[in-house]
Amino acid sequence: MVENEKVLENLEKIGFGRKEAEVFLELIKNPGTNGSQIAKTLGYPRTTVYQNLDILQKKGYINSYLDKEITFYETMNLNEIFENYQKNVVNATQFLKDELNKVSVNGKQKQFYNLNSFEDIKDRFKSILKKAEKVVYINTNLDLFEFEKDFQSLKERGVRVIFFSFNKFDYTNLGVETYIRDSFNLNVTDSEKRIMVAIDSTAAIIGSDYEGGVCGTYSENRLLINIVIEHIKNDIHLMKLEERFGKDINKIITLDF
DSSP states (O other): OOOHHHHHHHHHHTTOOHHHHHHHHHHHHSTTEEHHHHHHHHTOOHHHHHHHHHHHHHTTSEEEEEETTEEEEEEOOHHHHHHHHHHHHHHHHHHHHHHHTTOOOTTOOOOEEEEOSHHHHHHHHHHHHHHOSSEEEEEEOSOGGGGHHHHHHHHHTTOEEEEEESBOOOOGGGTOEEEEOGGGOBOGGGSOOEEEEEETTTEEEEEEOGGGOOEEEEEOOHHHHHHHHHHHHHHHHHHHHHHHHOTTHHHHHOOOO
């Protein structure tokens, strides 16, 4: 039993107008009918039906033939129709992807995009890791083993991963260059979730669930990316100073404002 409404909805999804879809479906059910018969069945004016028959024929979805000076219609081979449609969509999509990625945005700053949940943040994190070519900077208390396959791929591609955290983690097996400043003795459960990431000076993510509400941002803005990179580098530098001169170094370098 054909589910007419679902068929019509899906025909609309691939570019059919509603009346085109109804006429097309009627021809599938009753091949070899004429415009007047279709109009009577669907309850549309004949001019409306003939307009849509003309559109369908121009698209190559139906064919017509004369019999005793009356024009009858039938659909083309359905498998061929949808196989050709699929090929056209794939080719057009690839072409647009390639060409639109070449569009210049000279003179315009990259935009900022809100990430409203940690699922969004994690999905974006995985996507930018796939694009990394040289170096990834990370400061987070999220469990990076959740992204083990992504880090394995980075390792295989020779991408350097620099990780800093105030929490004790061991990511040696992930091929991650790890720096832990544990002078605050924080456990993962002691603080809110947070993440700062920058890759290749091309993209950055910052996010936190501070005070119970998730707030995250993704951007390709160079200023934000540089801020994230410098922030992580400075944390690592302070950690090294602390290791060399002792934990009282914090008192020495504290500035009064």
